[in-house]
Amino acid sequence: MLKLYDRELSGNAYKARLLLALLDVPYQRIPVAMKEGRNLVDSAYAGLNPRGQIPTLVDGEDVLWGSTAILCYLALRHDPAGSWLPRDPLPMGRVMQWLELAQNEILGGLFRARGIVKFGLPGDLPAAQATAVSALEVLESRLRGDRWLAGPEPTIADIACFPYVALAWEGGVEIASYAGVRRWVGDVQSLPGFVGMPGIEGQSVG
Numbered sequence: 001m002l003k004l005y006d007r008e009l010s011g012n013a014y015k016a017r018l019l020l021a022l023l024d025v026p027y028q029r030i031p032v033a034m035k036e037g038r039n040l041v042d043s044a045y046a047g048l049n050p051r052g053q054i055p056t057l058v059d060g061e062d063v064l065w066g067s068t069a070i071l072c073y074l075a076l077r078h079d080p081a082g083s084w085l086p087r088d089p090l091p092m093g094r095v096m097q098w099l100e101l102a103q104n105e106i107l108g109g110l111f112r113a114r115g116i117v118k119f120g121l122p123g124d125l126p127a128a129q130a131t132a133v134s135a136l137e138v139l140e141s142r143l144r145g146d147r148w149l150a151g152p153e154p155t156i157a158d159i160a161c162f163p164y165v166a167l168a169w170e171g172g173v174e175i176a177s178y179a180g181v182r183r184w185v186g187d188v189q190s191l192p193g194f195v196g197m198p199g200i201e202g203q204s205v206g
């Protein structure tokens with residue numbers, strides 16, 4: 001069975017949990033404890049993930065770290081229809097550009113602001129919140145006219161961008177003025193099989 005090293009409050013690990021739930025793939029959760037903002041990493045875990053971060057996915061002998069890699073792997077492995085990660089060049093490229101936003105402005109802005117406000121991590125809150133707003137504006141430019149980020153159907157682009165947008169309030173960032181983003185958050189929460197996490201409504205994975 002797949003093993004996911006994660007933590008309940010991690011939005012990056014939640015991306016993996018959410019896609020696993022939507023694909024109805026069974027897996028085992030292995031919680032990684034945190035102390036003073038960093039994971040408690042022993043040599044066994046460092047051997048799995050040289051960055052010492054979560055999430056990490058173990059599939060038999062194979063190990064993958066980082067939410068982007070895990071989302072791509074799960075979609076290719078467990079969604080033969082290819083709707084969560086289209087195989088054609090242009091639709092796939094359109095997914096990838098939103099994965100880039102997720103790892104740049106969303107992590108540098110929404111993720112960082114939440115880390116400072118909710119977990120007391122060091123950082124420049126106004127700078128993080130300004131980056132968060134720039135991420136929301138890019139998302140709104142797409143979502144005010146289109147239902148999903150990368151095409152006519154939901155893809156891993158939506159999963160990668162969703163958690164830290166839905167948790168924006170925990171970093172002191174408002175999404176109220178972004179009508180397209182607010183509608184999209186609700187649409188993701190309405191997907192069959194959706195699960196939430198603390199701070200995001202929906203049944204949490206226990």
Ligand SMILES: N[C@@H](CCC(=O)N[C@@H](CS)C(=O)NCC(=O)O)C(=O)O
Nearest residue numbers: 010011012038039053054055066067
């Ligand atoms: N780019 C990575 C970021 C992973 C990340 O920042 N993980 C956080 C939890 S959400 C973490 O492990 N923080 C504790 C640490 O770095 O020790 C991803 O998307 O998976």
